[in-house]
Amino acid sequence: MPSQVAGLSTAEADGDDLVVVARRSPLRAMGMVVVVALAALLVYTLVTNPRFEWAVVARYFTAEAVFEGVLLTLQLTALAMIGGIVLGVILAVMRLSKSVLLSRCAWTYIWFFRGTPLMIQLIFWFNLSALFPGTGVNALITPYVAALLGLTLNEAAYLAEIVRGGLLGVDRGQTEAAQALGIGRGRILLGVVLPQAMRVIVPPTANQTVAMLKNTSLVSVLGVADLLHSAQIIYSRTFQTIPLLIVASLWYLVITTVLGVGQHYVEKYYGRGSDPLAGQEAA
């Protein structure tokens, strides 16, 4: 906007046609050179070293066994996260409840499942029938069930704390306003408090989902044919260890990338109303 300030000539007041030059740091230029050199070296090795066996990677990337492993990994991740979120919300509400009994129960659960290694928990569920021999437990706890149970129960403990933090961050006035309207407690939680807490809950939960995706690889110890285990089965036969680990890694990267895109949209959805500009668009 051309300035009309009295007492200044237009040339002095008008900054429109001035050119801004940012300071350049010589260190930054040097850093750039180093990074580019290292990257070139890496690419060179990847391309020229025949032991990476890229042809093998390409062949197995879409192999049926690998594909089934991908599906199983996705399924385990999705189910364990959904179960973990539901249980986590319940645990968080219990911890915040006025009832000492409920809050202590939730605290103990979280203490136990966060305090022991996931690997032990998985093997424990797998061997549950050893505790109850001769009952139906053995038939019930298949490797898949043990895997899902272990991942879900463990995840719930972490998510409970994330959800609790989110719920605590919502202004008490929100609950009071809803109570004053006669809205019931469950409705207040699900319709008023939780949606506002989601803004705080979603980013760490997305983090947890990525961690979960990779934690599912632990279930290979139970013999469940997830992505990693499928790759392992193949390379134990063909000894093409490195290429198959690359195949698995590439798939994990693809999935985390897609998850990242999904996170962006979920965050945008739960941020509605909190960003004045976003709100105006909606109006």
Next chain:
Amino acid sequence: MNAEPMVRASGVRKSFGRTEVLKGVDLDVARGEVCCLLGPSGSGKSTLLRCVNHLEKVDAGRIWVDGELVGYRQSGRTLHELSEREIGRQRADIGMVFQRFNLFPHMTAVENVMYAQCTVRREPRAKARERAEELLARVGLAEKAGSYPATLSGGQQQRVAIARALAMQPKLMLFDEPTSALDPELVGEVLDTMRALAADGMTMIVVTHEIGFAREVADSVLFLDGGVIVERGAPKAVLVAPEHPRTRAFLEKVL
């Protein structure tokens, strides 16, 4: 006209920990009456208001709204606390407006006004929306229906909050310092809305420091201090010629 008061409180006591905030408050508010509650900060005005819709439980005494005991069922000499659902039903008939608006930030203005109609009254969405738009028009915000609270001024937010309370067709409206969080130039629009509501015959208990509003709109003025009502009467009497020295001292400060 029903002669029974809309609100009756008798011997209401309330403590937080060891401090007794309300030390035996009696109150009668007739149907259609506008009652302004004045008093220094910390005197228990909000607490009294919150007892009326059971956001706070009284320690002793009883409160009736429209002849119905709030929060309890009396059988003989014992009071049984009502279930969550029954208390919700009672609260739905009592509108409350807060100092800090407390609109639901993740819902647009019209969704704020619709929400309790849909969840508590189980109105179909179309009907709730129609009603909500009508109410927003009534508080002068028809064109802001689709706006999120964060995009509205304080005065506009408070008017949406009033519309939200009115959507439940309350018998009684409680206002807890509805203009205290507003910039001075926005106070007028909210007071105008409340004035119109009073003119429509709504029974209102208003905690406020707006002495002008009290003088002009109130049918009765109560002055609360130290947990008891030290003075009550017509606004002319209490505001112009207060009898109690503490009322006088308070009025000198706020005027």
